[in-house]
Amino acid sequence: MPELPEVETIVRDLRAQIVAKKINSVDVFNPGTVNDLKFADKVQGRKVISINRYGKNIVIELSDIFIVIHLKMTGQLVWRDAKQTLAGGHPITKVGLELPNKFTRVGFKIGAGKLYFNDVRKFGWVHLMNSDELCKYLNKLGVEPLTKQFTASHLNAIIKNRTTAIKKVLLDQSLIVGLGNIYVDEALWLAGILPERSAKSLTSAELKALHQAIKKVLKLSIKNRGTSFSDYRDGLGAKGGNFKFLKVYNRNGAPCLKCGTVINKKKLGGRGTHWCVICQH
DNA sequence: GTACTTGTTAAACT
DNA sequence: TAGTTTAACAAGTA
Numbered sequence A: 001m002p003e004l005p006e007v008e009t010i011v012r013d014l015r016a017q018i019v020a021k022k023i024n025s026v027d028v029f030n031p032g033t034v035n036d037l038k039f040a041d042k043v044q045g046r047k048v049i050s051i052n053r054y055g056k057n058i059v060i061e062l063s064d065i066f067i068v069i070h071l072k073m074t075g076q077l078v079w080r081d082a083k084q085t086l087a088g089g090h091p092i093t094k095v096g097l098e099l100p101n102k103f104t105r106v107g108f109k110i111g112a113g114k115l116y117f118n119d120v121r122k123f124g125w126v127h128l129m130n131s132d133e134l135c136k137y138l139n140k141l142g143v144e145p146l147t148k149q150f151t152a153s154h155l156n157a158i159i160k161n162r163t164t165a166i167k168k169v170l171l172d173q174s175l176i177v178g179l180g181n182i183y184v185d186e187a188l189w190l191a192g193i194l195p196e197r198s199a200k201s202l203t204s205a206e207l208k209a210l211h212q213a214i215k216k217v218l219k220l221s222i223k224n225r226g227t228s229f230s231d232y233r234d235g236l237g238a239k240g241g242n243f244k245f246l247k248v249y250n251r252n253g254a255p256c257l258k259c260g261t262v263i264n265k266k267k268l269g270g271r272g273t274h275w276c277v278i279c280q281h
Numbered sequence B: 001g002t003a004c005t006t007g008t009t010a011a012a013c014t
Numbered sequence C: 001t002a003g004t005t006t007a008a009c010a011a012g013t014a
Helices: A004-018 A039-043 A129-138 A153-158 A166-171 A181-191 A205-223
Strands: A023-028 A050-054 A057-061 A066-068 A075-080 A104-110 A113-119 A125-129 A264-268 A271-275
Touching: A004 A050, A004 A057, A004 A075, A004 A113, A004 A205, A023 A039, A039 A125, A057 A129, A066 A075, A066 A129, A125 A129, A153 A166, A153 A205, A166 A181, A166 A271, A181 A205, A181 A271
Parallel strands: none
Antiparallel strands: A023 A104, A050 A057, A057 A066, A066 A125, A075 A113, A104 A113, A264 A271
């Protein structure tokens, strides 16, 4: 699922393709994906000024308005150049990779290429916001974990009065942005902390370990261009390479990479949670 | 037919 | 009031 590393990868890919180019036309294939009946009319003819990531949100800045995109679980944002080639310039020869397809919800013609928003489950959205609406929306988000604002003491302030499970706190986008089910499990394994531990019960040493682990797992995945299980694709339609670097997520039944004990899986807060009974306390 | 997958939020709690 | 919990959303896959 697209979490911070995946969204960051997409934004970097697209930045090289769409900035300073004009949006020539827009096709809204699924009206429920957008928030404005005149979405296409309002976007067509404008130039892309910038594209940035805020948490798991993608913000495309136009002259006086913003396109805000959330991929939720199965959303994709894929660029196709005029030659309709895949990442690396390879021409599309495989059936099923043509775009738009039946899951394409919005299509943009930008410069000489096309940008497709695909989403199997229709959870994702493409919204138009003015600067006031964008500010109000972004103000609800918590700290970015890869900025210098995210210090160990900041993390301490977040967890110190919370009795709920540390995993749930880390998933709360109003506290810390960008972590989803994959990287929370990875960070807690790396820090040696049980996902169900009460947030406020963490010791000072555990807090520091967790702070470092969060940054480490996110940076590793960005380096590997994100984790692809099924739906995630980068901005050019290719899979990410971080799957084989995962230490616990989706490794239930396999040996722990620290101690060899079989990795467990159970539901916590309605989410599949993976952990090692020996290494995490 | 049923269980399962997850990011976010609204609503219902304590 | 603030923190916490749960259900709901959607739709394809196993």
